[in-house]
Amino acid sequence: MPFSEFSDQQQIIDYVTQHIDYFTDDSTLQVTELSDGNLNYVYRISDAGGNSLILKQTPPYIRVIGDGWPLTQDRARIEYNSLKRTAERCPQRVPKMYHYDAEHCVILMQDIGDHDNLRELMIQRVRLPDLAAQLADYLAVTKFYGSGMGLASGEHKQLVRESQNPDLCQIHEEVFFLDPFCDHERNDVNPALRDEAEAFWQNNDLKREVAILKRRYMSDTEALLHGDLHTGSVFANQNSCKVIDMEFAFCGPAGFDTGVLLANFLLNYCGQNNLPGDADERAGYQDWLLTTISELWQRFSQRFSNLMQQHCVDPSLSDAGYQQWYLQQLWQDTLGYAGVEISRRTVGIAHVADIASIESETARADSERLALKIAESLILRRSEIQSPAQLADTVRQLNS
Numbered sequence: 001m002p003f004s005e006f007s008d009q010q011q012i013i014d015y016v017t018q019h020i021d022y023f024t025d026d027s028t029l030q031v032t033e034l035s036d037g038n039l040n041y042v043y044r045i046s047d048a049g050g051n052s053l054i055l056k057q058t059p060p061y062i063r064v065i066g067d068g069w070p071l072t073q074d075r076a077r078i079e080y081n082s083l084k085r086t087a088e089r090c091p092q093r094v095p096k097m098y099h100y101d102a103e104h105c106v107i108l109m110q111d112i113g114d115h116d117n118l119r120e121l122m123i124q125r126v127r128l129p130d131l132a133a134q135l136a137d138y139l140a141v142t143k144f145y146g147s148g149m150g151l152a153s154g155e156h157k158q159l160v161r162e163s164q165n166p167d168l169c170q171i172h173e174e175v176f177f178l179d180p181f182c183d184h185e186r187n188d189v190n191p192a193l194r195d196e197a198e199a200f201w202q203n204n205d206l207k208r209e210v211a212i213l214k215r216r217y218m219s220d221t222e223a224l225l226h227g228d229l230h231t232g233s234v235f236a237n238q239n240s241c242k243v244i245d246m247e248f249a250f251c252g253p254a255g256f257d258t259g260v261l262l263a264n265f266l267l268n269y270c271g272q273n274n275l276p277g278d279a280d281e282r283a284g285y286q287d288w289l290l291t292t293i294s295e296l297w298q299r300f301s302q303r304f305s306n307l308m309q310q311h312c313v314d315p316s317l318s319d320a321g322y323q324q325w326y327l328q329q330l331w332q333d334t335l336g337y338a339g340v341e342i343s344r345r346t347v348g349i350a351h352v353a354d355i356a357s358i359e360s361e362t363a364r365a366d367s368e369r370l371a372l373k374i375a376e377s378l379i380l381r382r383s384e385i386q387s388p389a390q391l392a393d394t395v396r397q398l399n400s
């Protein structure tokens, strides 16, 4: 049957009531569209009693463009499988899933409206005391149990096969690893940053290192990744955080997820130089961001190392020396992929509100200049910056 979008709110309500028994009083149901990303339709269905759920539907194209840019609907299956897998190991870190419909490319899930978009929270300089611990645990558990260290060899290979996501990976191969490092027509460059962007595109050492990182992204099937773990994919409040939007999931290098997340903390750091508000408060928040990165990495590596020591399915990978080497390598990959994410969010097609919301072109360029300097250092000096403390020193020096 050909795919069809819901043409009105009643069709959405009918779909929900016919497929799950969630609401007690169907007569008061209302639909609100939440779609604020680019790719899919997202709706909240709620009743008068305060109960609600979320319907996400994946069209065979990019929602904000339409038929002119087709995109595989297999991304709904990828997102569903990844949510399911995460729920098995970290149920508190994802919305509960109520229903998946492969034919209509629909997922019905828990409404996590009591959480806010982490990017928005960071722009408002909200401090979340448990965020580092919660994300570190999510990252360590999902990367470990999505790899050949936590899964039997056959299971891991099966996971690699069923997580093939060539179309969405190709988007990242282009907008993440290609465009930001050349004068590509898709790029969106602040005119006040033009000179720095031109110099960035001339840096051949940078291009070589990005190619090394890209080859790993394209060929290393180490662990099941979220694949797009920026702060807009994390929803949080003072007690909890949850991760959504897993359609870019595939088996790739574990440092890609940790790197993208860390990059988005650093992009907020750069934005804080020019976002509105008191200067001391903004500087204080920048310190909080660097402390949170450090705590996240310490907790992540501790948890990962415990998992390696106690639950590694392959005895040859339990060797203590190897485990130490592995975590150091993962840190270097994290820095490298963080540098690439910062680059693409600064001179590529998709910017982040932490910087893009700064109204003045020159003030925005000031934050973007710092972002490019940090990106370049992380990519080129990823083997020299050996710890979060050294990373914090590097960032502070570049910002001085």
Ligand SMILES: Nc1ncnc2c1ncn2[C@@H]1O[C@H](COP(=O)(O)OP(=O)(O)OP(=O)(O)O)[C@@H](O)[C@H]1O
Residues within 6 Å of the ligand: 034, 035, 036, 037, 038, 039, 040, 041, 042, 054, 056, 095, 109, 110, 111, 112, 113, 117, 232, 244, 245, 247
């Ligand atoms: N389970 C949920 N509970 C509450 N709100 C949600 C939930 N899932 C999604 N949303 C809302 O819908 C928005 C879009 O969701 P999501 O990021 O999954 O869509 P997308 O179209 O895949 O986005 P993108 O184009 O960035 O990939 C989120 O920013 C959030 O506001």
Ligand SMILES: [Mg+2]
Residues within 6 Å of the ligand: 037, 039, 245, 246, 247
């Ligand atoms: Mg998405």
